[in-house]
Amino acid sequence: MMLDYHIHTWRCCHASGEMREYLAEAEKKGLAEIGFADHxxxxxxxxxLDEPVSMQPDELDEYIADVxxxxxxxxxxxxxxxxxxxLPGQEELTAQLLQQYPxxxxxxxxxxxxxxxxxxxxxxKRYEWADIDKLYEEYFAEVCRMAKSGLFDIVGHLDVVKKFSFFPRKSWDHLVEETCRILKEADICVELNSSGWRAPVREAYPGEAFLAQCQDxxxxxxxxxxxxxPKEVGCGLRRAALILDKIGFTEVASFAGGKRTMRPLELTVEPNISL
Structure with missing residues (x-):
């Protein structure tokens, strides 16, 4: 099954195009299923924030109605x-809000x-004077707290902290291992997010070593x-499927009504789904 569960809309203030254009691109590329997941x-x-990066509160109902x-x-x-x-400390509020929507x-x-x-x-610029080792420690500690919160079905762009290709001086293998242990205990799903191939790091989120730990x-x-x-819908997903297959994954998760179902990983995809 070839699906794309991470699609934004113009409402987040840093995307463009109409929702019907995203859908048309998915249909043209032969995707089996899509999901909008705006901020x-x-x-x-x-x-x-001074510069908005998410929907406004009064837009959420319109977003749901449009989908x-x-x-x-x-x-x-x-x-x-x-x-x-x-957001650490906002777990109770987040839970109260999310339970109001379908x-x-x-x-x-x-x-x-x-x-x-x-x-x-x-x-x-902050990366130039930040302690990158400490940043990675803090980031993955938050990922673990997020997983333990039980609020979410999917972890988004798991190692996005590498986005601009700043890496710790020390090995961060222990962070990968501990994070995977917590994710497994929390029974949460990880997305293979292909946008990393379009970012300075030129690597998907998460990378293959991280994915191998997940598979293990x-x-x-x-x-x-x-x-x-719209043109980014499905971008990189053929390549992603081939990587998952190489690592040993045979299924991908789909969702409906908050319930997860495992579907066969589809490798025979339309040629216009880009590598």
Whole structure:
């Protein structure tokens, strides 16, 4: 099965194109299933940024209604997902908010370490004087807390901390091993996010060594392009499927109504799904 569960919309303020254009691209490329997972309003979680990077609170109901309307005309299943920032200390509020909405799945992601949006290109200079070893320790500690929270179905772009190709001086193998142990205990799914191939690091999230650890201990995976433009839908997913197959994965996770179902990994894909 070839699916793309990480698709954004213009409402997040850093994507473009109409939802029907994303769907048309998925249908053209022969995807079996897609899911929109736009950024949950940070304003509802008590975060007020000078430059918005998520939906506004009054847009969430419209987003849900638009996905439901699109489902009626689509030739493939279109899932209602959402990407939610994990914010330490806001677990109870996050849980209260999420239970009010009919999401098929919820992606939990980390974009902030303290006050630093380390994924944003405008703040890349901070890497030059940051303690990268400490940053990795802090980031993966938050990933583990996020998994333990039980709030999310999927971990988004698991090792996105490498996005701008800054790496620790020391080995971070122990962080991979400990994180995988916690993910397994939490029974949470990991997405193979192909957008890393479009980022400075030129490597998917997570990398192959991380994925191999997931496969070794039975952590389920799903797939997403992190598309912010219609043409990015499905981008890199053929390559992702081949990597999963090489590592030993035979299934990918799909979601409906908050329930996970494992589907056969599909390798015979349309040639216009890009490598």
């Amino acid at each position: 949950f309003p940070l304003g509802m979680l008590g975060v007020d 439901h309307a699109l489902q009626k005309s689509a030739s493939i299943p279109v899932r209602l997902g959402v990407e939610v920032d994990y 999401f098929d799945y919820v992606i939990g992601s980390i974009h902030f370490v303290k006050d630093w949006d380390f994924t944003h290109p405008d703040y890349i 201990i039975g952590i389920p995976v799903t797939m997403g392009s992190d598309a912010h433009r």
